[in-house]
Amino acid sequence: MAAVNATTPKATLASVAEIAGVSIPTVSKVLNGRDDVAASTRDRVLEVMRSLNYRSPTTRRRTELVMIDVVVENVTTAYYSEVMDGILECTAENGAEVVLSAMSLQASSAAQRAQRMLDAGRRGLLLVTSKWGRSDLVTFQERGLPVVLVDPINPPGADVVSVGATNWAGGKTATEHLLDLGHRRIAHLGGPPLAECSQDRQHGYVAALLGRGIEVRPEYVISRDFTRSFGIEGLSQLLELPEPPTAIFAANDTIAIGVWEEARRRGLQLPADLSIVGFDGTSFAEATMPQLTTVEQPLREIGRSAARALLRQIDGQEPDSTRVELATRLLVRESTAPPR
């Protein structure tokens, strides 16, 4: 894999021109994005270029080594570094290389980035928790750059491959664990409301409660973002309720740590006064003491799987599935106990 079929005779402008039934200069213009070419001619030429897998001499050498762009929202969280670890493992095994950038530092539009990627000989794009919508993603795919998403914020639709954890099942398992301990007043502090993974975890929480015939109290469900400060403020808000919860399912470990910090500041005993379940299961969750009960995502395997799906597409294979979900696992540790 990752090495494009080397036996095909290499396509030249001349061969493309002949098959497309146009002159060499016309093909050259299409290649260079000039606008003095009829749209129908351009389409025909591009079609032939793709079918012959045409690569300019400039890019041909470069593409012996497959390079992909990986764009993350933020580098400095355990979530990203574990996904990244899986990506690097898979690409290293397949002789591909990773150009890493942070979305927050990029000013350019999708179209500009796509053009730069083509100029630089990049072969595909892997976005980790990107906010880009379908129209942005199509920009890349139209130019022959396959795209794979890890935990997209905007669900991309059927023609873009995305990889993530079984968020719904994970949310359900976390909540059922609290139910099994005897909790009935269980709150949920969710991640960014628009993110698919947040919604799925919340739906899992709702499904677990309904499955046991327990009413979902709207005041027990607050969604904002994956930050510690939200954990702190979310708990404060919950504790002001006439009937505060005895347990909280936090949508990630960072929120859970904020909750815990605030609980301790208020003199609550953990887990006796308040049970907490997190989500992610990164090393972060082991630094707390007592250690956090959490839903572990196989982040490294998610990274590997996303990279594998991208390299397959670069190799011209159809993706097995446009959505891959890898199983989560409940890690019962020390932050959960029966209610008083």
Added chain:
Amino acid sequence: MAAVNATTPKATLASVAEIAGVSIPTVSKVLNGRDDVAASTRDRVLEVMRSLNYRSPTTRRRTELVMIDVVVENVTTAYYSEVMDGILECTAENGAEVVLSAMSLQASSAAQRAQRMLDAGRRGLLLVTSKWGRSDLVTFQERGLPVVLVDPINPPGADVVSVGATNWAGGKTATEHLLDLGHRRIAHLGGPPLAECSQDRQHGYVAALLGRGIEVRPEYVISRDFTRSFGIEGLSQLLELPEPPTAIFAANDTIAIGVWEEARRRGLQLPADLSIVGFDGTSFAEATMPQLTTVEQPLREIGRSAARALLRQIDGQEPDSTRVELATRLLVRESTAPPR
């Protein structure tokens, strides 16, 4: 910066040939490494190529965008992600791109990697905590690829730029903080014994004790690695001493968390029974509760500074200094108190 002087008229084989007083085919042969060229002719041609800054059309386009290779030992720690964040900030600001790889996944020798980097149009190498020695590094520099190191394991010598924190001063400050609280039995759990940063932190610890006229007890100083398990085992070993320490300076936060975990398991109260100071000050240290007193390294700024030094060298400027040390800062939080 990072954009090579664009006003020079671009050198061609023809211009090189004319100035070198040979034919175009001869220059072409030199360029392609053929061996049917007299050594003296080759030298002359190479000399002219260098002076005109000749770049083949294949590489010319590539080098409009500067690409550097960043190699880390391990992606999944907060240390690396914060350094990486600084590197990405600086490269993004200067229009450069980062090809990321993990040392553990690379099988190739320094010479092989250097050749691949040249083929791929890379312009420099940034190594984060690498074990490579001087001879490896020179391999890159000889081929025109500048190298910058962050926290090298093997001190590289005067002709390679390295960036790190003021480890000695940080170790001294950490230890003095414990001394100021009244501790006299202060132990040190150190990182990898060969790493320069470990040694410097340990020397800072020793300097602080000697500065107050306190004897350094050899049984109080254990060095192994930057892991939680070393924290756990290191504390166990220290507690078996006839006179166990009342405070520990751990060479990083991960060790400190292991120490703390083991202390808690043994029923010690923190910080009353044992004070702990860590090192790094990543978000990891905030997840503990009570929060860890630690020596903060400006990791993001270290990353920025390393990237800046590399881009400068790529631009042909001499480095300001072959060693850059950025100041640490003691963050007094909750894990330190006067001894009982």
Added chain:
DNA sequence: CTGAAAGCGCTTACAG
């Protein structure tokens, strides 16, 4: 070991 000559792949200015 060197270079004149042929040629390849691409681009550009311009006539229609």
Added chain:
DNA sequence: CTGAAAGCGCTTACAG
């Protein structure tokens, strides 16, 4: 909007 013609930068086979 298209392409014949000129040309650019480089490579290769081969004569000396």
